[in-house]
Amino acid sequence: MTERLSLPNRAPEGDGDRLPPARLAYDRHTWKEIAHLLVNLPVALVGFVYSVTVLTTGFWLAVTVIGFPLLAAGLIGARMLGRMERARARALLGVRVDEPSPLPSRRSAGGFLPWLWMALKDSVGWRTVLYDFIRLPWGILTFVTTLTSLFVLWPVLPFIARGLANADRAMVRGLLSPSDELERRIAELESDRGVVVDTANADLRRIERDLHDGAQARLVNLAMGLGLAKEKLLEDPDSAAEMVAEAHGEVKLALQELRDLARGIHPAVLTDRGLDAALSSVASRCTVPVKVTVDLVERPAAAIEGIAYFTVSELLQNISKHSGAKTASVEVWRADERLLIQVEDDGRGGARLDGGTGMQGLAERLDAVDGLFVLDSPQGGPTTVTAELPWRDRGPA
Incomplete structure (x- = not known):
């Protein structure tokens, strides 16, 4: 099984945005745009009714205990509507925008009340609500215009459809793209x-x-x-x-x-001689023979070095106590601006992030410094842990 704690994967933006120019012929792009414009009305009607219901219910009940949680739940639902709209725009308009970062869980947010506050001020949800409000009159306009043009302005419909679809593309990019990613990252770092x-x-x-x-x-x-x-x-x-x-x-x-x-x-050998000597020292105390390979020309920031050391140290302790392994290996190297660590053993496998061996704590510690933690441990082994940390220059001594 493979378990991962990381920042969300993001689709490349703009890959499908380049379209051939509109012309009198009806190609597949034109038919997709026409289909999108005709579907606008029912989709916009659903979004408008949902947004009005959420806001009305949430604000009217704000004086009660359940008002704000209902509003937060409504904004989370608006996020789901936004995700469906991005998927529709991808399929029919060729617009590819990044998916916004998910809201932190209650645990990572520090409890229900901090999570509730983050959900209530979530700009992704609020911008989706605004999008749904705008879409109702726009959906009526595009539906009527496209339907009428199918029977009256057939020869020039490809140009009309392209113009209306471009306006749709601009709305999706402007209101449904994660333009608040910096604010989201700040919120995540606050919880971290x-x-x-x-x-x-x-x-x-x-x-x-x-x-x-x-x-x-x-x-x-x-x-x-x-x-x-x-x-x-x-x-x-x-x-x-x-x-x-x-x-x-x-x-x-x-x-x-x-x-x-x-x-x-903080071991003195780490401060004086760096990761190579420090990891060799901790590996020598492991009950399993460990091969250590450290390929670093220079040293990362002291804080990153310390996190890397304690990560490997705890992983080797787990190998000694729980793995039943005969051999293990530790590799450390630099790739661009990231410090990469891979610890592998030939033990029985089956390790989990929630297995009570401290893996979850390691994952959270790495995530708090914008790191990555990947656990691959099928039953029967081998177990491979890959960790990434930001490099960050060491600075003047």
Whole structure:
């Protein structure tokens, strides 16, 4: 199975917009334009009735609890009408415009109320409502003009149809194209910021827990042991020596735990020597033999380097704990302005984003920095994880 968390795919704009000039002959483009103009009226009538119903119901019930959710649902429905209109324009007019980015889910938006607010101020839905209002008088005009021309102005109908269809094309491009993509991306980044903050808080709680349960507890035991040894130093030197030896062992363990904790925050080898050395180090601690290949001439931004390191580190931990693999590989390289990572193992497969192995958290962390996370893990293996991150220059040292 393949699971992907990424930015939406976009169709190329303008590929089908170039049409032959209108002429007296009736070619397939002319017939498609005529069909589009005749269908305008029933489609416009449906859109107009829907928009009036949504706005009237939503605004009248705005004083109640259900008013704004109904209006938000109506705007989401308007988005669906816009999608159908873009499909009709693609099929009959040859107009290809990008599909707007979908609204974030309630989870990624940070809850119901933030999601409701984003839905209510969604300019894609509002522009579709405006489009539906404009279309009713326009649909009547194009239907009547085209139908009359079929019987009265037959020789010049191709020119009339081309002129009316060009106006339709302009409406679709002007009102149904994702011209608010920058605003949508800003909204997505705002919601992603909440994911980053939650992740940072979780990391701080983990560090606090590790310090409390690990090094701090050992240091407390060390202080107690040294206190007892001090009391026995004159009375029982042999017992005191044993206690000091035990305390020495506790010091070594505490230092090791502090090193591991510091490595989990940001390893010194990553700061000093970059991804190649850092990933080789983390691969050496994996229970599965790992081949590491890093093909980078220069280093990306420090934040991107850190995300790449922790992504690979957690993936290798999953391989050690869950995969049953015999071998694994890590490849890192640069493609244009993207840092690409691929981690593969020959284990049992069947990994999922929602499988409880932290994959969803990794995907959300990459998405928060405009990254991409693709999981391909069929039952029986192999499992391949491909991650992309923006390169971003490292800047002056």
